[in-house]
Amino acid sequence: MAMMDRRRALGALAACAFGPVAARVSAQPGGERFPSRPVTLWVPWPAGGATDLTLRLLAELAGRQLGQKVLIENRAGAGGTLAMPVLQQAAPDGYTIAQMPQPVFRLPHLQKVLWDPIRDTTPILQVSGVTFGIVVPAASPLRSLEDLFTWARARPGELTVATNGAGTTPHMVMDELFERxxxxxxxxxxxxxxxxxxxxxxxxxxxxxxxxxxxxxxDSARLRLLVTFGEHRTRRWPQVPTLKELGQGIVATSPYGLAGPRGMAPAVVKVLHDAFHVAMQDPAHLAELARYDQELAYLGSEDYGHAMRESFAAERRAVERLGLARPATGG
Incomplete structure (x- = not known):
């Protein structure tokens, strides 16, 4: 009998250690266990892009931990900031969360918005960062960053440059390079x-x-990669230089994470944090990140909140340096 009790106890401990996070959560105020229904993760980019695909997989893996599905809702446009109004208006019950890309910390310094990325959010965790780069068609005569500057100098205002939106990191980096x-x-x-x-x-x-x-x-040789924006050259394209090593003094990786509305209960934040923390380390998620030359850049809830505040301040300095800050309005 004692041996049977010991086995049951060991089994219970194993279930706690390796079972879904939902099996270990305490009930919310009012007696409802969290989560008791699907969680919605808002992705402020179109479906099918690299960030969307990696977050879809992460959501699926986190759902297994939570014991409830994590549903993806896309809300593209405005340089990746359209999930912020959703968070601002959502109930702080943990069922609405969103990706926090770098532009949400920048846009309030560029133009008037009704939300604040620090005031109106509750940090959950930081997930990863991205590899940015400058590409040209494979047949283009432009073969280096210096070639872009030379061409633009010879034909002012004629060089056409596509980015993923006004005020995004690629747009800001190009503005800084050309403005100099x-x-x-x-x-x-x-x-x-x-x-x-x-x-x-x-x-x-x-x-x-x-x-x-x-x-x-x-990789299919339809585009030529001229330069990347990271601290070091990528493992995937080791022949391609970085802006930093070309003497530009710029490193941009736009770390991103997940956050919920302002005022979420710490216990709910912990449930979401733990589920996504386990999910982000899953080999399937790591492999999906590697497809886009990304790595984990994990920060817990408290550290991610600190990083968010630092990003907000750094973006203000960058916008002011480029002379793009919106005029102050009087009360």
Whole structure:
């Protein structure tokens, strides 16, 4: 009998250690166990792009931990900031969460918005960052970053450059590179990576700047990758230099994470954090990130909140440095 009790106890401990997170959560105030229904994850990018695909897999894996589905809702446009109004208006019950891309920390410094990425959110965890780069059609005579500057200098305002939206990291980086040299280009914003890369690879646009949803186009030799924006060269394209090593003094990886509405209960935040933390380390998710030359950049809830505040302040400084800050309004 004692042996049977011992086995039951060991079995219960094993279930706690390895079972779904939902099996270990305490009930919410009012007695309802969280989650008792599906959670919605808002992705502020079009379906089918690199970020959308990696988050869809992450959501599926996290749902297994939660014991409830995590449903993806796409809300593309406005440079990746359209999930912020959703969070601002949602109940802080844990059933509405969203990806927090870098533009949400930048846009309030560029134009008036009704939301605040710090005030109106509850940090859950940081997941990863992205590899950005500059690409041109495979047949383009532009073979280096310096070639872009030379061409733009000879034909002011004629170089066409596509990004994933006004105010996004690719747009800001290109503005800074060209502003330093007193050069101009014609900016063409796109909502989705796939649409943008098709336009560049077909020659409709001369240059594309985006996250590494361009990978299939580069690997199939439809696009040529001129430079990447990370701290170091990528493992996938080790022959391609970084902006930093070319002496540009720019490193941009746009770390992103997940957050919920302001005022979420700590116990609910912990349930979501734990589920996504387990999910993000799943080999399937790691392999999906690797397809786009991404790696984990995990931060827990408290550290991610600190990083969010730092990003908000850094983006304000960057916008002011480029002379793009919106005018202050009087009370």
């Amino acid at each position: 040299r007193g050069l101009s280009y014609l900016h063409i914003p796109y909502k989705g990576t796939a649409e943008q890369m098709l336009a560049v690879s077909s020659g409709q646009v001369m240059v594309g700047v985006n996250s590494n949803g361009f990978a299939p186009f580069v």
